[in-house]
């Protein structure tokens with residue numbers, strides 16, 4: 514048995530690969546390095562350079578390595594970019610995912626863990642979001658991911674495949690041992706941008722919208738430490754391998770922070786003050802999205818280890834300092 518990890522050279526995938534090889538799983542990483550890094554991949558994993566949409570390559574890997582499970586992280590991930598370049602997002606996130614799912618079914622793969630997103634909910638009517646809340650994405654990124662969820666559901670029900678759709682909320686932080694972290698070029702993620710500003714890598718940070726209907730006027734998100742996502746993936750795959758039926762699970766802590774609160778935390782933890790300029794709203798942003806993760810906690814007995822904003826920020830800072838020295 515071996516696991517094919519697409520996008521395993523990226524931010525979240527590289528952390529999960531470390532988690533898998535630590536427990537002696539055989540791992541094959543497939544990544545086209547469009548936003549990932551070869552040296553982020555644990556040396557115990559087999560690395561293959563290539564594209565998820567390359568059906569011949571994927572089919573060959575499934576047969577050659579005896580792949581029984583796929584974890585599919587590979588995607589284009591920037592919400593504002595998806596509004597400017599929707600076709601590219603549907604091509605990479607939906608069309609390539611269909612090719613991968615199809616190759617998986619043909620190759621006899623048993624289980625599929627899919628990186629979905631809170632962006633499938635769009636602007637929910639209540640801040641707290643369970644998996645039963647209607648999905649109404651407000652960006653092509655969110656729609657492209659929701660379409661893949663739907664394909665997976667239909668394809669799985671017509672085959673023996675079982676899947677776990679993991680809807681991540683906002684992922685942040687880094688491996689506490691600093692083996693990997695978020696190295697994304699020109700990152701747009703709030704905590705990464707704020708940490709880079711605190712370290713003088715950027716001149717300042719912009720706050721996109723301060724007139725939202727929230728207590729301080731800025732958007733609220735549920736920030737989850739990347740290592741707590743690692744344990745969610747490992748538990749989800751164990752659950753499927755034990756015969757558990759397909760499932761969709763929110764991955765977040767159940768409490769949110771505003772943009773102002775995040776910036777204050779980065780200033781507090783780094784000990785550095787920096788400029789934060791108020792700007793107009795950014796297209797495609799939801800007001801407030803916080804995970805009801807009861808299902809993840811109950812079904813998989815998942816308990817987070819790093820549910821503390823200052824710890825998340827401290828680990829993100831430590832990784833950024835390491836990158837700065839390279």
Ligand SMILES: NC(=O)c1ccc[n+]([C@@H]2O[C@H](COP(=O)([O-])OP(=O)(O)OC[C@H]3O[C@@H](n4cnc5c(N)ncnc54)[C@H](O)[C@@H]3O)[C@@H](O)[C@H]2O)c1
Nearest residue numbers: 520522523524525544545546547548549564565587588684
């Ligand atoms: N970072 C977040 O806050 C967040 C939140 C919700 C969901 N997600 C999802 O998690 C997954 C991983 O995100 P990330 O933050 O690690 O992004 P990332 O950009 O760091 O990782 C994506 C990886 O996929 C690779 N890739 C992209 N397209 C490919 C293709 N066609 N073939 C092969 N490799 C390809 C990239 O080179 C990269 O290594 C994505 O599916 C993303 O939508 C991320």
Ligand SMILES: O=c1ccn([C@@H]2O[C@H](COP(=O)(O)OP(=O)(O)O[C@H]3O[C@H](CO)[C@@H](O)[C@H](O)[C@H]3O)[C@@H](O)[C@H]2O)c(=O)[nH]1
Nearest residue numbers: 590592630631632682683701702703706719720721732795
């Ligand atoms: O320089 C910045 C960056 C972000 N923000 C705001 O901070 C919040 C969070 O933004 P960001 O970190 O870009 O995350 P999201 O847009 O919420 O999207 C992230 O979280 C989603 C899940 O919720 C994932 O699917 C996406 O891949 C991931 O980019 C939003 O209100 C942004 O407007 C700023 O004000 N200034």
